Amino acid sequence: MTHPSLALRRHERREQLLVLALLSPALAVVAALLVVPLAWLAVQSVTADGAFTLEHYRRFLTEDIYWRSFLLTFRIALTVTVLAVLLGYPVAYAAATLPRRWSVVVLGLVILPFWTSVLVRAYAWMVLLQRRGLVNGMLQGLGLTDQPIALINNEFGTVLATLHILLPFMVLPLYATMQRIPRDLMLAGASLGGNPLHVFLRVFLPLSMPGVVAGTVLVFVLALGFYITPELLGGGRTFMVSMLVSRNVEIYNQWGAASAIGVVLLACVAALFWLASRVVPLERIMGAR
């Protein structure tokens, strides 16, 4: 005869094993697609000709192109993110508060560019912004400028095209969050004496912050690794980290150096988020319902 509590404990143990068994396929996929490649990246960054070396990381200290490229990349990503919040918030607000018929139109306009390739959109911007492009033509035609102004092959063109491509990643999480804010809260705010601005600042804006945080994280991280638009619209002058990686692989065949850049970028982002979470209580904002 078995002691009852012992039987219960055995049962519980069996259940735990069962849960683990059920989770294992998902864990295997995460390991195969995320953990293994990252580990491989890390290993490669400290190897040269099959031996351990810190040579790839030493370049960050010796060659200023590295840290200048990192600074530029973070600056562009930050600019794009700030502009995406400023431009995306009103669009998401409109989509979330307009009658359903119109909100579908607004969301459609946001999602439509998703269906064309990034490459096509980058070339479209080149056509628009080049020296004898539509924008310069119009500016001169209106007599606003005498000379064509430089709209591409610089940081401006890079930021503009990147912003255009990443804006939906800001609008969609914002819309999802705003849509879940009960309309009754605005009515309550108004009935309690809050004018529309007061209700927006004290009720709607704080409740939409989880969307702002989600969109900011998405856009910022995507912008950090952006490749095609800075390559095409930066004209070689905006040398971002992604281009540094590609040069190392394509021209110098330096997989180790390229890996090291990837690891440093990853570490920078992780450190940044850790710092941000110390200043802004991210979990609380994310968890706010």
Add this chain to the structure above:
Amino acid sequence: MAAAGSISGVSGGALAGGSVGVSIRNATRRYGAFTALDDVSLDVAPGEFLSLLGPSGSGKTTLLGILGGFTVPSSGSVHFGATDVTFLPPHKRDIGVVFQNYALFPHLSVAENVAFPLRARREPKASWGPRVAEALAMVELSGYEDRAISQLSGGQRQRVALARAIVFRPRLILMDEPLSALDKHLRETMQIELRRLHRQLEATIIYVTHDQREALTMSDRIAILRGGRLAQVDTPERLHDRPMSAFVASFIGESTLVPVTRAGADAVALGSTTLRSARPLPAGEALLLAIQTEKLVVAGDASPDGYNRLTGRVTDVVYQGESLRVFVALDGGPEISLRQPAHHAGRLAIPAPGGALTALLHPQDTIVVPAEPA
């Protein structure tokens, strides 16, 4: 309606801010081809507790929206006291609104929620603390200032919503089915508390509900809505005793409507039985007798005089705790039901199903209403 409410709190509790009368004149609200509210005129006296009662889709929420300023009527007007507020936006109306789902701000603490109206009104910051404490004390939530909304139970949230709606001493408070999400026991407790609060606050309260019992418990008067129109506005007693239509008679209380024919100025015939009513019959040929379950008395051995008598056979007896519901098929007529207290004597008086039963109906309780035009 000339009664303009006084703004200064002269008497009553510390949160009493006086009251204001409300006058709705010919309010109509259309949504496309659908008329949600159809030519409703209603006067609410200062300090009155008035319930808007009706089934869903009867227009009671639309009417509340018009009072709150969330909806503009397609035609008609709304006055608070002598002031026309028809086009006044909600934030300038100075009314407290308690929403069905509480509509508390989830990112603010209890105290911040209650202080919201004070902040929005730019009241001096030093006054917030004492007034919030006062309002929370009134709803018996002292000490909950720093709690998050997510930490509160349904009943506590309800009280916070109430505190938030009264903290700025509104002269009019609107409530949209505020107790519908609570369980029965808590709901009944809150009903009694709302009555007490109403007396302390001295504010006019307009209360939307679809629960007639709730309306009967709390209201000075009840406005019954049906299909966007007012069916009847009266005190709970008069709605019960003198319903003006078959709809009100069937909506209030628990009654069976039986077709009858006119048999004199104050008498009707139900089959071969003649019943006398204490009141003159309504005009029209098609009449209905509204037999309310609790108005029937089971006849014992000594039957008093002056009662109308209904005879039939018991078809079913349902035990419902405090009372028995007895279904009786009248001789040669329809089936009605009556309520009998579940005490021993009451149970003894009811024969088993199949047995004969005589029920007495006093002329004062003999209610005849016009049948609905088809």
